[in-house]
Amino acid sequence: MAEALATAPAPRPAAAGAPLLQIRDLNAWYGESHVLHGMTLDVREGEVVTLLGRNGAGKTTTMKSIIGIMGKRTGSIVFGGTETIRMSSRLIARLGIGYVPEERGIFSSLSVIENLMLPPQIKPGGLSVQQIYDLFPNLKERSGSQGTKLSGGEQQMLAIGRILRTGAKFLLLDEPTEGLAPVIIQQIGATISRLKKEGFTIILVEQNFRFAQTVADRHYVVEQGRVIDMIPNEDMDASIDKLHRYLGV
Known part of the structure; x- marks a missing residue:
């Protein structure tokens, strides 16, 4: 590979x-x-x-x-x-090129930080974990939680943040x-x-x-x-x- x-x-x-x-x-x-x-x-x-x-x-x-x-x-x-x-x-x-699928693809056995660190960096210039936390403060608060114990909006943030770390x-x-509360949509x-x-x-x-x-x-x-x-x-x-x-x- x-x-x-x-x-x-x-x-x-x-x-x-x-x-x-x-x-x-x-x-x-x-x-x-x-x-x-x-x-x-x-x-x-x-x-x-x-x-x-x-x-x-x-x-x-x-x-x-x-x-x-x-x-x-x-x-x-x-x-x-x-x-x-x-x-x-x-x-x-x-x-x-980074793809965030509709189903999000969060791994239930991994914590938020483990999900964030899972994909390899494909190009230089990806966001650091701290930059992702700055973008999505909810994720920092839940960094030790299992991925699928997050709300739907938090899972969407995690799926996007994970791709941003790769450099895509x-x-x-x-x-x-889809299916998110108005405040999360905003x-x-x-x-x-x-x-x-x-x-x-x-x-x-x-x-x-x-x-x-x-x-x-x-x-x-x-x-x-x-x-x-x-x-x-x-x-x-x-x-x-x-x-x-x-x-x-």
């Missing part, structure tokens, strides 16, 4: 004006089930971009395809000038506010905004477009495994009726 990680190509600086992430005609399958049907989108460095859509539209599958944990993918995913469609997830992570600067956050939103100011690039899967509107630059609407619209954040208020039709809310 160490040898495989060491051979990950370094991402090249994107050409002037070129997106950091370029996805073209992406198709993906779960077994025989064809889920993505030509996904095409761009994400520029320093942006927060959301994927909006109904359940089953292909949003999470897009995330898993970017990080390389889908069984079969075709098309093109270029990150920092490197084509990743045939790379393993371990090598993709070494490029500086491109974050994939899948439904980070804290997660403030964290995303702070990370954006510090130069992180984020793709956010979100059902709550009102929350997405508070943190994102642009919004891709996904339906039946493809992008059907892109809405700049400044146009969201004027697009509410259209979003209601897209999302069925």
Whole structure:
């Protein structure tokens, strides 16, 4: 494994004006089930971009395809000038991409600090444990607690903090506010905004477009495994009726 990680190509600086992430005609399958049907989108460095859509539209599958944990993918995913469609997830992570899944992946047998220290650092510049505690003070108070004895909001903070320690600067956050209390949602939103100011690039899967509107630059609407619209954040208020039709809310 160490040898495989060491051979990950370094991402090249994107050409002037070129997106950091370029996805073209992406198709993906779960077994025989064809889920993505030509996904095409761009994400520029320093942006927060959301994927909006109904359940089953292909949003999470897009995330898993970017990080390389889908069984079969075709098309093109270029990150920092490197084509990743045939790379393993371990090598993709070494490029500086971090994935926080919807289920969070907290280890019940490990304490908060042990969960934080579990992933290896993949790039220099990751946040220290103290910086993570500064970002999420709740975690410092619960550092000795078992991971799954935390509240849902604290588990979400732990899942995000764990990725920030690795040095990843491109974050994939899948439904980070699902099931959380409004006060915790506000804290997660403030964290995303702070990370954006510090130069992180984020793709956010979100059902709550009102929350997405508070943190994102642009919004891709996904339906039946493809992008059907892109809405700049400044146009969201004027697009509410259209979003209601897209999302069925």
